[in-house]
Amino acid sequence: MNKIHHTKFIKDSAEQLGFHYCGIAKAVKLDDDARRLEQWLQQGMHGNMHYMENYFDLRTDPRKLVPGAKSVITLLLNYFPSKQQEQDIPKISKYAYGKDYHEMIREKLNSLLELIRQNIGDINGRGFVDSAPVLERSWAVRSGAGWIGKNGNLITKQQGSFFFIATLITDLDLIADDAFAKDYCGSCRKCIDHCPTNAIQANKVIDGSRCISYFTIELKDAIIPAEMQGKFEHWMFGCDICQDVCPWNRFSKPTEEIAFTPIPEILNLSTKEWESMSEEAFRKTFKYSPLKRAKYKGLQRNLKFIQTTKL
Structure with a gap:
């Protein structure tokens, strides 16, 4: 009964904190993922992201x-x-429209941990937000959240793929959800066909060293x-092409x-305004x-590159 009660409490608390999904898996070593990650690294698909070579054992065993x-x-x-960006201005990935998600989600994770400790007991746990060695x-x-699409993103049937993923690892024994067993991409190839740098390969392999976001x-x-040259399609920071063309993202709903x-400047700054912006103004406007x-x-540098492309 305690496992049932604890599991329900955590899911209810996560919803109250604003998370739109909370699922649980048993903490085990990810042997298959470890082999895939090792092959990916050996092929150099991480480019200059050498930090991805670090803490290999930690990435694959919680x-x-x-x-x-x-x-x-x-x-x-x-x-x-x-709201979306105006047309014909330097493009910025949607995840970066507002404040830095790392700090905000970390606060939510800390709040969830505190609620668990107050109501369940002195458990051990750590929260992670994509900058840590967690798959x-x-x-x-x-x-049970969803499946990995051909573009390498997690996709859900309810809301597509425009969401952040946070992970909380704990020594609390909880009821695990069923893994998501089906792939709903089917024969669709839109993300593969629309990627201008051919970063999306077969079998859900992403060559990170060719991704516009990487560059x-x-x-x-x-x-x-x-x-x-000529392949960035005016993306200045990140890239959403493979998500924008994904049919499942027709179910995306605006965040609350x-x-x-x-940030207003992200939605409407023209190329000329970006070019004339001082470093001091940049730091002030985009501090968070x-x-x-x-x-x-x-x-x-990015702006100059995509402008040279247009010329």
């Missing part, structure tokens, strides 16, 4: 992240914006490879999370934005 771990809780938070999409599938956010080199309210990850110089 019990090494949280000693005595018994349950992995997956939480989803919708970020689909209520969050694999755990999401195991928790515009992760790549810190002063120059973007010339072979990518105030923190994700679009994910855009700061690419930094001022990175965005100016």
